[in-house]
Amino acid sequence: MKKTLVAGALSLLIPAIGLAAEYNLTVDRVKIDTGEFVKEGVGYNGKSPGPVLRFKEGEEVSINVTNNLDEMTSIHWHGLILPFEQDGVPGISFPGIKPGETFTYKFPITQSGTYWFHSHSGFQEPEGAFGSIIIEPEGREPFRYDREYVVQLTDKHPHSSERVMRNLKVTPDYYNRKQQTVGEFFSDASENGFLSTVKERLAWGGMRMMQADVEDLQGFTGMINGKSPKQNWTGIFEPGERIRLRFINSSAMTYFDIRIPGLEMTVVQADGNNVQPVNVDEFRIGVAETYDVIVRPKDEQAYTIFAESKGRSGYARATLATEEGMEAAVPELREPARLTMADMGGMSGMDHGDMPGMDHGDMAENDEMAGMDHSNMANMDHGSMAMPEAGPSDPFYAEGSGLVPTAANGGKFLSYADLKAQKPLYEQREPAREIELRLTGNMERYTWSINGVKYEDADPIRLKYGERVRFKFVNETMMTHPMHLHGMWSILDVGAGQWNPVKHTVSVQPGTTVYMETEVDASGQWAFHCHLTYHMAAGMFRKVIVEGGPESTQAASSEQSSNAGGDV
Amino acid sequence: MISPRLIVAATAMSISFTAFGGGTHGGGHGHGANAGEPGKAGDANRTVSIKMYDNYYEPETIAVNPGETVRFVVQNKGQLVHEFNIGTPDVHEAHQKEMMMMVEHGAIQGGKLNHDMMEMDMGDGQSMKHDDPNSVLLEPGESAEIIWTFSKQGNIEFACNVPGHYQAGMYGDVNFN
Numbered sequence: 070m071k072k073t074l075v076a077g078a079l080s081l082l083i084p085a086i087g088l089a090a091e092y093n094l095t096v097d098r099v100k101i102d103t104g105e106f107v108k109e110g111v112g113y114n115g116k117s118p119g120p121v122l123r124f125k126e127g128e129e130v131s132i133n134v135t136n137n138l139d140e141m142t143s144i145h146w147h148g149l150i151l152p153f154e155q156d157g158v159p160g161i162s163f164p165g166i167k168p169g170e171t172f173t174y175k176f177p178i179t180q181s182g183t184y185w186f187h188s189h190s191g192f193q194e195p196e197g198a199f200g201s202i203i204i205e206p207e208g209r210e211p212f213r214y215d216r217e218y219v220v221q222l223t224d225k226h227p228h229s230s231e232r233v234m235r236n237l238k239v240t241p242d243y244y245n246r247k248q249q250t251v252g253e254f255f256s257d258a259s260e261n262g263f264l265s266t267v268k269e270r271l272a273w274g275g276m277r278m279m280q281a282d283v284e285d286l287q288g289f290t291g292m293i294n295g296k297s298p299k300q301n302w303t304g305i306f307e308p309g310e311r312i313r314l315r316f317i318n319s320s321a322m323t324y325f326d327i328r329i330p331g332l333e334m335t336v337v338q339a340d341g342n343n344v345q346p347v348n349v350d351e352f353r354i355g356v357a358e359t360y361d362v363i364v365r366p367k368d369e370q371a372y373t374i375f376a377e378s379k380g381r382s383g384y385a386r387a388t389l390a391t392e393e394g395m396e397a398a399v400p401e402l403r404e405p406a407r408l409t410m411a412d413m414g415g416m417s418g419m420d421h422g423d424m425p426g427m428d429h430g431d432m433a434e435n436d437e438m439a440g441m442d443h444s445n446m447a448n449m450d451h452g453s454m455a456m457p458e459a460g461p462s463d464p465f466y467a468e469g470s471g472l473v474p475t476a477a478n479g480g481k482f483l484s485y486a487d488l489k490a491q492k493p494l495y496e497q498r499e500p501a502r503e504i505e506l507r508l509t510g511n512m513e514r515y516t517w518s519i520n521g522v523k524y525e526d527a528d529p530i531r532l533k534y535g536e537r538v539r540f541k542f543v544n545e546t547m548m549t550h551p552m553h554l555h556g557m558w559s560i561l562d563v564g565a566g567q568w569n570p571v572k573h574t575v576s577v578q579p580g581t582t583v584y585m586e587t588e589v590d591a592s593g594q595w596a597f598h599c600h601l602t603y604h605m606a607a608g609m610f611r612k613v614i615v616e617g618g619p620e621s622t623q624a625a626s627s628e629q630s631s632n633a634g635g636d637v
Numbered sequence: 638m639i640s641p642r643l644i645v646a647a648t649a650m651s652i653s654f655t656a657f658g659g660g661t662h663g664g665g666h667g668h669g670a671n672a673g674e675p676g677k678a679g680d681a682n683r684t685v686s687i688k689m690y691d692n693y694y695e696p697e698t699i700a701v702n703p704g705e706t707v708r709f710v711v712q713n714k715g716q717l718v719h720e721f722n723i724g725t726p727d728v729h730e731a732h733q734k735e736m737m738m739m740v741e742h743g744a745i746q747g748g749k750l751n752h753d754m755m756e757m758d759m760g761d762g763q764s765m766k767h768d769d770p771n772s773v774l775l776e777p778g779e780s781a782e783i784i785w786t787f788s789k790q791g792n793i794e795f796a797c798n799v800p801g802h803y804q805a806g807m808y809g810d811v812n813f814n
Contacts, residue, residue, distance in 0.1 A: 346801025
């Protein structure tokens with residue numbers, strides 16, 4: 070009996086050995102040069118961004134991470150499905166990696182697609198500690214391309230992240246240059262009447278938000294693959310080739326609107342999971358999201374990859390060209406979007422039960438405030454509010470929102486509603502229960518929280534292995550929050566049933582309610598947080614504990630393996 | 638508010654269908670001449686099996702002799718609606734606009750075809766019927782035959798023009814021996 074067990078164990082080991090691969094990463098102090106300023110930062114293997122790690126679905130990876138810093142570090146494999154001890158969140162998955170220490174991550178690769186990795190310690194990630202991951206699938210991909218490039222974006226700020234956080238805490242609008250001016254106040258007053266303008270301003274003040282709070286961090290330089298707009302990262306192509314661009318937003322705080330003037334883009338993957346192809350002219354990439362697009366430049370010329378920040382305070386730029394050194398025109402930044410009263414639809418005092426997200430289909434077209442309970446809004450006069458009439462709409466933005474993006478060329482701008490899974494990952498079934506997470510914050514004190522409670526004071530969210538849960542995000546703030554659940558997939562409800570797309574990061578727009586479902590199929594404990602660096606640091610974060618499941622025995626299996634035979 | 642928009646859409650559709658009509662009905666006008674023409678069953682001495690998956694063909698290339706008539710047996714093995722369409726790249730591009738309209742009007746919904754919608758009278762005698770002899774549009778599990786004569790050499794591809802599919806790489810090359 071023992072013999073067969075040994076043979077069984079060996080046969081299990083052999084395929085694992087056959088596909089085992091070892092990788093080495095060092096965590097180093099680096100210099101980051103934007104062409105405008107040079108900054109101390111953190112990188113991998115001597116550089117920021119770190120290397121592209123290329124894995125193959127089905128292989129078992131060992132990654133040796135050597136910490137050359139004089140402080141603790143960690144690496145989180147963003148979007149990868151793995152045992153929780155390998156997830157790299159200090160205090161939740163493991164204690165962290167001490168200075169001088171080498172920690173070996175070991176996990177099987179069970180998926181394919183575009184992902185990234187980053188430090189989950191302090192402010193190392195916004196300081197440059199990130200890289201990209203490409204996982205080749207076991208079988209063929211459901212699309213074809215001749216070349217591929219990683220396009221990894223970040224928002225490099227001249228101030229250190231700790232200084233940014235201090236400034237935001239003391240003066241939340243420190244980095245917000247787009248505040249309304251006295252001049253604008255008088256022009257609003259002449260258009261809308263003095264009284265309604267005063268009332269509206271009072272309303273914004275009452276919410277402890279400022280109308281121009283589209284971005285809370287400005288003054289950065291947009292970077293692509295470590296190059297600033299001036300340094301112009303360039304990808305080479307031959308005319309007629311199909312090129313797969315793997316966009317990864319590794320920014321601390323910045324959403325980018327991406328377009329390539331002269332080229333249509335076909336979106337084929339979001340957050341590492343294939344989607345039914347969608348042709349678009351432009352798309353918005355949230356912090357921590359990834360989108361893979363296929364483009365086919367037919368002419369022998371240069372094309373600009375233009376990534377404008379959502380608040381239009383900065384941009385990243387790169388080039389696709391048939392030869393190094395070629396350039397195309399770089400567009401001007403467009404006018405910044407402005408929040409409207411609709412974007413604060415989720416603020417307390419309003420009944421957001423039947424607010425946007427998915428179910429405003431029955432709202433009257435010209436009554437953007439329909440669906441809210443006006444009775445609770447004591448000191449607001451809706452009749453006199455200035456609302457944009459029949460602006461662009463998107464079911465994932467509040468009705469009447471000033472934030473709905475439009476394509477610069479008047480064409481198609483990708484919406485979450487366009488994302489449909491290429492192949493459903495899970496059987497469709499009813500969730501066992503719903504968990505409401507109100508995204509909350511106080512802009513005046515720069516506190517960010519979930520259900521009004523910040524991380525330090527909160528109980529963990531407890532899930533049961535094997536259940537399917539429905540998360541209801543209610544954004545009661547006026548910022549967009551990219552919510553990232555570790556370890557398990559976020560199935561975004563776009564109303565497509567079994568074709569709902571599977572993501573790792575879900576953006577929740579101001580004044581909206583968004584639903585996602587999760588198949589609780591990974592035991593252990595996991596992080597769940599807003600991926601905006603300074604929101605996460607301020608407390609918009611939860612620990613998730615998955616109770617039960619086979620992993621509880623598997624986690625201890627390394628110690629038990631030697632006597633496992635005796636039990637049978 | 639709503640009706641003017643519908644009129645615009647309907648007009649756009651009839652224009653695009655008219656433009657397309659000239660392009661693909663084989664028989665010696667427009668681009669269709671390059672792709673060939675519908676063949677007679679009796680002339681086909683070879684059957685080529687084409688399997689459509691999400692979103693690619695097997696095989697992705699076929700070789701033919703100039704003037705040869707081929708019977709294609711096309712099966713949709715995927716979970717989404719797919720098309721098998723023989724034409725030049727230009728014709729495919731024109732047809733993609735029509736297919737986009739079919740999606741926008743709910744005639745193609747992921748894995749389903751809405752036949753009622755395709756039959757619907759869009760005005761001016763136009764409909765979204767997908768009945769051109771150079772193509773078939775199939776739901777998952779369906780199969781169909783096309784008999785096609787490759788009259789003369791040209792730049793010919795077989796392609797799925799469901800929005801996004803061609804761009805993502807769902808096409809194959811017709812190589813001439």
